[in-house]
Amino acid sequence: MTHDTQGTDGRYTSGGRGPDGRPRVVVIGGGFAGFATARKLTTLLPHAEVVVVSATDYFLYLPLLPEVATGVLDPRRVAVPLATALPRARIVLGTVDAIDLDGHTVGWTDPEGGRGETTWDRLVIAAGSVNRLLPIPGVAEHAHGFRGVAEAVYLRDHVVRQLDLAATSRDAAERDARATFVVVGAGYTGTEVAAQGVLFTDQLRRAHRSLRDQRVRWLLLDLAPRVLPELAPKLSATADQVLRRRGVEVLTGTSIEEAHSRGVRLTTGEELPTRTIVWCVGVRPDPIVEGLDLATDKGRLVVDDHLRVPGRSDVLACGDIAAVPDRTRPGRLTAMTAQHAQRQGVLAARNVAASLGVGEARPYSHHDLGFVVELGGRDAAANPLGIPLSGLLATAVTRGYHLIAMPGNRIRVVVDWLLDAALRRPAAQLGLVRGNAVPLTTCPTDRHPAGHREPATNDAAR
Incomplete structure (x- = not known):
């Protein structure tokens, strides 16, 4: 058994399984799919270590965002802290920029430029989507x-x-x-x-x-x-x-x-x-999977109807990032909606648990309600x-x-x-966010492709 170790930049990296040899499941993303996966996993696998790596420390309830923009709701109403909502999971604040499928490691950069890394026994990629741009001048x-x-x-x-x-x-x-x-x-x-x-x-x-x-x-x-x-x-x-x-x-x-x-x-x-x-x-799948040498369909990671990545039985994907076959509409993929993402997250958790000996794996099938x-x-x-x-x-x-x-x-x-x-x-306009802080080309989940690792930085070098 190995334990978390401190790197030269003062950040912690993890090796092997979790404490006491427990299996470690890493979930990338804290949106509808990632949140649902982590929440269900902590129920199904109380003996496992569930690690959620998210660019924000909250789950964002997107459907009510227009009410924030028009003054109906306070911004904090649509942001549910992950640490509070997922008390039995370990929340890591960082942007994933390195996934080594063969080495079973995930690396990230935290908001202050430090680097972190952990190993995994099972990996669930639920990174979601980002703004979709069209080639329109200006x-x-x-x-x-x-x-x-x-x-x-x-x-x-x-x-x-x-x-x-x-x-x-x-x-x-x-x-x-x-x-x-x-x-x-x-x-x-x-x-x-x-x-x-x-x-x-x-x-x-x-x-x-x-x-x-x-x-x-x-x-x-x-x-x-x-x-x-x-x-x-x-x-x-x-x-x-x-x-x-x-x-x-x-x-x-x-x-x-x-x-x-x-x-x-x-x-x-x-x-x-x-x-x-x-x-x-509209949106496009998060580019995190672009450097992984895995099959994609219009930017979405190809998975089978059990949400497993072909050839990688220990890697699952769900939500907007995954090209999930729609069993209710043969030959088509499930839509990129919160409804599908949430239900796929729950199934991903069940199938991860099944792969670790708890329950049975099931295919994804859902009719829109x-x-x-x-x-x-x-x-x-x-x-x-x-x-x-x-x-x-x-x-x-x-x-x-x-x-x-x-x-x-x-x-x-x-x-x-x-x-x-x-x-x-x-x-009253509070001036808390300036336009140059929210350019169209970025959003909370934007990141470098996972095959590209930026050099580590620290506060002294910034």
Whole structure:
């Protein structure tokens, strides 16, 4: 048996199995799939050491991020500390940048530049996804994504700041540009950002006497023929009606051709002055697996229906990073959704346990139970068990679903919802996150491919 040892940079590395020879299971990622894996593993394998390596020390409940960006929820409500939620796991804060499959080691860089490494008996890769960029000139420089708490906090401050500046400007063209907000991508996130954003700016506009006659524009763009193309046409139509009733300009079949510091040029040829581009086009698998010499499918790690990497029975993958066969739709892969990620995480834990002699391995098979879309106010769209709902009933179902799905902070979320229903939202910009801190090309899970190791650094060298 070997133990953790201290490296020359003061950080600890691990060798062999865990304390007392216990099997060590390393989970890469603390999102929906990684969190579900670790939580189930600590129940199924109380004798094992479960190590979670995550770039953040919290589980982020992404579906409620638009409510952070529009002042409904405090940012801390959607961030559940991993140490609290996974008390029987060892949480390692770091960005994985080295995976040695033959040597059974995982290496990472911590937030202060120190390096760490551990061995594993079983490895679960659940690194998730990152922003998906398209080769559109200017987008990377002038748009901002929507994948993390910092981006949501930045967007909230940015929206408040634009209307503050518009209120003091004597230039009508500048006021119009600052009061124009462009959301690219009419999927779940983009639709929710636009739907809730317009309610937020309505309140902000009324607070400024000089803006009471100012037109505030929200535009939702997508090349698809309708909003929420993933949903049934009836639910898509419900969301479309809510958006248009609130004044959101829904431009289907349209996207950005070029972005610049003063606005965008649309694919229709129209020049649109704006200072706000919210990029919600979609996601791509985390590039962590690019250097591993393993089979991938459009960037997703190929696995069998038991979530095992072919030829590597001790390595499993789940969530957005994994190309999981969809047994309910032969020949296709499961969608990159939180619903699949959470359930695949649970199965990954069961199959890891089975490989260590606890229980039996099972294939992944799951029918979607429906979707919920929070549109703010008293509006939502939902189809639980395939039953289409809208209005207050859909809102109740949507919020109930979120409270059940969240692993913590439920009471605080309910309190924030009640306060939002009774009081005006606080509209002060705190300036905690600057735009250069959340460029579109990065997010909390961005990293170097695992086959590439950056040289170790320390505070003295920075």
